[in-house]
Amino acid sequence: MLSIISCNDFLDIEPDRVLTNEQIFKDEKMIQSVLSNLYGRVRWWGQHLDDPWAYSQLDEALISDSGPSYESTFHESYWRVYNYGYIRDVNQFLQGVRETENLSQEEKNRLEGEVRFLRAWYYFVSCRGLGGVPIVGDDVFTYEAGMDVNELLMARSTELDTYDYIINECKAIAEILPAEKQTNGARANKWVAKLLEARTALTVASIAKYNNRMTVPIRTENGEVGIPSEKAESYYKIAQAAAEEVIQSNVYELQDKYPDDKGRNFYEAVCVKDGNTEIIWAIDAYYPGLTVSFSTANMPMTHFEGGGASSYLTPVLNLVEDYEPIQTTTPGQRHKIATTENGTYKFYDSADGPFKDRDPRLWGTVIYPSAQFRGMEVPLQSGQLIKRDGNWEIRTGELGSTDTDGRTITSKNGPLEVPSQNVNKTGFYCRKFLDETPMASQVGSDMWNPRFRISEAYMIACEAAFELGNIPVALENINAVRHRAGVQPLLTLNFDQIVHERRVEFAFEDHRYWDLIRWRLADKIWNGDNNDELARHRQLFPYLVVAPGDPNDGKWVFIEKFAYKSVNARYFRARNYYYPFDNDWLGKNPLLVKNPYQ
Numbered sequence: 001m002l003s004i005i006s007c008n009d010f011l012d013i014e015p016d017r018v019l020t021n022e023q024i025f026k027d028e029k030m031i032q033s034v035l036s037n038l039y040g041r042v043r044w045w046g047q048h049l050d051d052p053w054a055y056s057q058l059d060e061a062l063i064s065d066s067g068p069s070y071e072s073t074f075h076e077s078y079w080r081v082y083n084y085g086y087i088r089d090v091n092q093f094l095q096g097v098r099e100t101e102n103l104s105q106e107e108k109n110r111l112e113g114e115v116r117f118l119r120a121w122y123y124f125v126s127c128r129g130l131g132g133v134p135i136v137g138d139d140v141f142t143y144e145a146g147m148d149v150n151e152l153l154m155a156r157s158t159e160l161d162t163y164d165y166i167i168n169e170c171k172a173i174a175e176i177l178p179a180e181k182q183t184n185g186a187r188a189n190k191w192v193a194k195l196l197e198a199r200t201a202l203t204v205a206s207i208a209k210y211n212n213r214m215t216v217p218i219r220t221e222n223g224e225v226g227i228p229s230e231k232a233e234s235y236y237k238i239a240q241a242a243a244e245e246v247i248q249s250n251v252y253e254l255q256d257k258y259p260d261d262k263g264r265n266f267y268e269a270v271c272v273k274d275g276n277t278e279i280i281w282a283i284d285a286y287y288p289g290l291t292v293s294f295s296t297a298n299m300p301m302t303h304f305e306g307g308g309a310s311s312y313l314t315p316v317l318n319l320v321e322d323y324e325p326i327q328t329t330t331p332g333q334r335h336k337i338a339t340t341e342n343g344t345y346k347f348y349d350s351a352d353g354p355f356k357d358r359d360p361r362l363w364g365t366v367i368y369p370s371a372q373f374r375g376m377e378v379p380l381q382s383g384q385l386i387k388r389d390g391n392w393e394i395r396t397g398e399l400g401s402t403d404t405d406g407r408t409i410t411s412k413n414g415p416l417e418v419p420s421q422n423v424n425k426t427g428f429y430c431r432k433f434l435d436e437t438p439m440a441s442q443v444g445s446d447m448w449n450p451r452f453r454i455s456e457a458y459m460i461a462c463e464a465a466f467e468l469g470n471i472p473v474a475l476e477n478i479n480a481v482r483h484r485a486g487v488q489p490l491l492t493l494n495f496d497q498i499v500h501e502r503r504v505e506f507a508f509e510d511h512r513y514w515d516l517i518r519w520r521l522a523d524k525i526w527n528g529d530n531n532d533e534l535a536r537h538r539q540l541f542p543y544l545v546v547a548p549g550d551p552n553d554g555k556w557v558f559i560e561k562f563a564y565k566s567v568n569a570r571y572f573r574a575r576n577y578y579y580p581f582d583n584d585w586l587g588k589n590p591l592l593v594k595n596p597y598q
Helices: 027-041 052-057 083-100 105-130 159-174 190-213 229-249 262-273 295-298 361-365 454-467 471-485 495-503 514-519 585-586
Strands: 002-006 014-020 061-063 279-281 313-315 383-389 391-396 408-410 449-453 538-546 556-562
Touching: 027 083, 027 105, 052 061, 052 295, 052 313, 083 105, 105 159, 105 190, 105 361, 105 514, 159 190, 159 229, 190 229, 190 279, 190 454, 190 514, 229 454, 262 361, 262 449, 262 471, 295 313, 295 471, 361 495, 449 454, 454 471, 454 495, 495 514
Parallel strands: 383 538
Antiparallel strands: 002 014, 061 313, 279 449, 383 391, 383 408, 538 556
16 A cells, blocks of 8 residues: 655655555656655755754854854764665555556656666665665565564675666666756766666765775674775776766756856756756656745745745855866865955955855855845845044944945844844855745745756766876866856866865755765864864855044955854764664664664
């Protein structure tokens, strides 16, 4: 028996009634209903647009609600996925597809390919957090009265065997899925399967290489956690081959609609559905019916259209500084924003002075002071820098305050260090995934949540080629992404530049956390040191210079400091590389092996 939904659209997921497999596979709408239910249930795995708080856990943004937060360590279950009820539902559907006589073989192949992809995706998001997990295969287990439940128990597969299962599934289903683009990337096709194959193989290779370089490698005795180092090379080769197949298919391409406006180009390549050439698979939404709340939660106050909270998630300076200047002698590296010069403030001619000549992906990802959104400036001003008796002083006011000459003291958007909700506390807003559609912050947004983009295929091909020693091929792939971005090509390449490129290309797309885990860098970057500017959230507040007669009157200065909202640095411990298995799971299945540090 499978749960069915009433369906006016593929993504509609409201429960309706229960029917048998035989009844389902006699009706195309019912088949689509069950399939859409299975797709709909994966939308909650990882960072997603209905949970802005999730994005604050890394070094990309913080939550600007209320006062200071003392949180430091990482949650041990937040993105953990362990749901064999989902696997059972997938396998029931797969069984029905194979047994029905009401569908053509072509129709059966497509449905089988899609549900097997969803199953492979489940195992991937489960394994990346837990290590090896039990692999059920195609079986549908049924408990009957008097049965010995121990006959249904399964031990964990090794981490490598779990990833091998995913890779082999992707290879098989790529042969039966359609190769054509899907509407809004909402359904799996051949290239979604191939890119999951590539991502999985890259994960295996990275763990095989970098886990074994740790002072104390993280592993279990029988391989439920840990992959032998000698496996790295072969899996880098699998990753490169699969990624290159996606690229060379020419079904998707790096989007370059606005070569003279690369910031706008990047925003639309990630966030706009019409005519999109980059998105391969996305968790889609539509209005009315299935909207996301990201724009409601994160719209600047000057642009907010309705009641409720706003200014909730605000990017941090840590991320902003990773977008390199367009003109730089050190391409592919972060570059600090200067706030002082010759022992005093550094004065900028405009509020966007520190930002406008950086990697255009910054504009496409973050709203910085005086940047436009929906054709209207987003003012960000914490206060004024005034001169009194020859000395500089900071003056701030309430949100929306002005001086006696009508000049803004503190803008309606802030930022301010106050323990109030809906007040920007970093000096930046999100642009990526913020919907430009009028009224989206009031009625809900149909913004999609991309999971696979063609730029990832280029970056996987780059990284795999680099690790295999083929620098020319690695450079060709990374520079394709950088050309679309509008930054200088790299002439040489090192590992840190690959880390940097993925950071700025995929911000807020559920890559950063898992990248640092597979490279075993998370404990080094998020080291818990409150004096480390990479480990602790940082803010940058802008101030208008109000000093009539002074040559700097009308200019802007910026003050950088550790974020008022985040008191402590992010602290990732060795135990965080793998989530623990719940005691409830262990109690019900004594064949399960605990993870290290558990």
